[in-house]
């Protein structure tokens with residue numbers, strides 16, 4: 266039960282000060298540590314600036330572009346206090362990708378780390394919506410415009426009285442087609458994921474220190490690295506370099522207790538442990554975003570004596586809705602629904618299947634899919650159930666097990682990559698006549714992006730062409746999406762109607 270009016274920006278800052286945690290460390294990063302009192306004052310100052318200097322009104326949508334750092338969190342919370350609807354975006358996105366988000370969400374104002382301005386300014390030049398990009402600099406030099414303006418503002422701010430079911434956040438997901446969808450989440454939803462998963466599964470306390478690698482722009486990261494610690498007065502170390510092997514150093518330096526990352530990073534940590542890395546401070550290792558291979562789970566258990574907590578979430582559902590628990594966790598098993606959620610396995614018509622049968626995973630609960638103006642809503646929510654697109658089965662004891670993913674989505678080292686988007690990037694190069702992109706199994710990254718390419722006449726199928734095409738993809742879309750393997754072929758397998766048969770490429774890869 267939540268009150269009728271909640272502002273999640275207040276709930277994650279001022280409320281902790283009221284509870285006596287004002288002197289407790291909230292965020293570490295940008296070269297310093299900030300207490301809950303400092304974070305509260307900081308967000309209030311920025312909120313004043315947004316309302317008084319930039320004319321932000323309740324319901325306005327604001328895009329934030331930054332790497333994971335405290336300044337990004339402060340901007341998010343400040344914009345939320347001002348009643349805005351926030352769209353957090355990944356630092357790697359290029360102008361073209363940002364443009365799709367800006368146009369879809371009709372964004373007129375953006376807050377951007379000054380180190381990342383170029384692509385957003387390029388996007389603004391072409392946009393009919395985006396009018397103003399304000400720079401902020403989390404390094405506390407106060408040279409950036411937003412920092413300078415905010416510094417002169419009072420530390421008290423009367424937050425907008427938002428309803429619990431007012432939209433607070435738009436989480437973008439590219440889906441399988443590469444055409445981005447925006448998922449709307451209420452102020453209440455953001456508290457629900459903390460009061461459900463983080464309280465029930467993780468048992469977060471103010472003594473916890475959170476670290477991890479997922480971007481805050483991905484709701485997995487926003488929950489795991491901002492909402493969960495801040496809801497319970499814990500600390501989060503938000504370091505831009507928080508991917509392996511740096512993640513290990515960060516865990517050791519801050520004696521981190523909770524880690525959010527993907528199996529690829531845990532593999533690196535397991536190797537580092539053999540070379541003496543001390544990860545004994547960790548009490549919870551959360552794995553999601555890609556399937557956790559049983560050997561990684563088992564080796565972690567053997568080396569730490571603690572289970573790795575595998576779970577499944579979705580941007581549509583905001584966060585994890587099925588998870589293993591301490592004391593009830595198993596290899597090659599995703600666990601049971603988080604309190605408040607129900608899950609079942611259904612066939613194409615929505616009929617529930619028997620235990621042991623593989624089908625579509627359907628879920629319902631306190632959060633759910635609400636796409637912004639998107640015809641795909643009717644496909645995702647059917648008869649009140651969210652149909653996730655993942656194939657699962659449920660065993661006799663009620664545990665859920667992963668079977669397969671929606672075919673066109675590639676999951677590489679925790680990143681969801683839409684094959685068609687990579688294809689479009691490759692096809693924009695003159696050397697490419699045709700191509701098909703699939704996910705190929707990879708020991709290190711779970712899957713890698715593999716492109717099958719038919720070259721234009723006269724182009725040499727050599728290493729220089731591979732490099733040229735990879736560089737091109739990195740320049741057109743976020744670099745993490747580039748095809749790590751490119752195979753040249755004379756023709757792609759096709760149906761009689763001319764549709765590329767990607768499944769045949771998957772069979773042989």
Ligand code: 3SK
Pocket residue numbers: 483484485486553554555576577578579580581583584585
């Ligand atoms: O795996 C995902 O796609 C996900 C998305 C949002 C929140 C949490 C997770 C694991």
